[in-house]
Amino acid sequence: MSDVWLRPWRITDHPVVAQMTRDPHLIRWSSLPTLGAEPWLTQQMAEAGGPSRAVCAGDEDTTLGKIALRLPGHASPATSSPAIRPDDHPVGELSYWIVPQARGRGLARAAVRAMLPLVARAGLRTVVLDIELDNHASLRVAAHLGAERRAPARVEPDRAGVPRTLAVHVLRLTPAG
Numbered sequence: 001m002s003d004v005w006l007r008p009w010r011i012t013d014h015p016v017v018a019q020m021t022r023d024p025h026l027i028r029w030s031s032l033p034t035l036g037a038e039p040w041l042t043q044q045m046a047e048a049g050g051p052s053r054a055v056c057a058g059d060e061d062t063t064l065g066k067i068a069l070r071l072p073g074h075a076s077p078a079t080s081s082p083a084i085r086p087d088d089h090p091v092g093e094l095s096y097w098i099v100p101q102a103r104g105r106g107l108a109r110a111a112v113r114a115m116l117p118l119v120a121r122a123g124l125r126t127v128v129l130d131i132e133l134d135n136h137a138s139l140r141v142a143a144h145l146g147a148e149r150r151a152p153a154r155v156e157p158d159r160a161g162v163p164r165t166l167a168v169h170v171l172r173l174t175p176a177g
Helices: 011-020 037-046 107-121 136-145
Strands: 004-007 052-057 065-070 091-098 126-132 148-157 163-172
Touching (some): 126 136
Antiparallel strands (some): 004 052, 052 065
């Protein structure tokens, strides 16, 4: 899908974000269900940890998802795991979600591609996609983008304390130096 575009978050995105507070895929990892839609939106608009954008498609201004770049110091432990090599630095992390009714259309892959100019402007060499092993859709996104799956996998407890196995995928933006 090539008609994906990104825009800053707005408080008027509240209905879509509120819908996602109940999404079973998101509940495991996101602060959204705990914070609630409005505080989460305020946090995303502040962009303290890096740029966060609403994912839109076509001529519509409707929010279909989220993509965020977490800069060094604000990213998950995946960015400092043994899977990260010295020539990967500086490294950030991309996270994304798509509303259930828009999944399966290639929006996540297109959103990552649309976010890459912001990643480049941030001066990062690589970004990590930290993907749970049973998240087949995100594993396909990483493969389509050409992200390198690295060993070792990580085990991290989700927000409920359940240990989950995650695969670290590294997407290189600049040549190793």
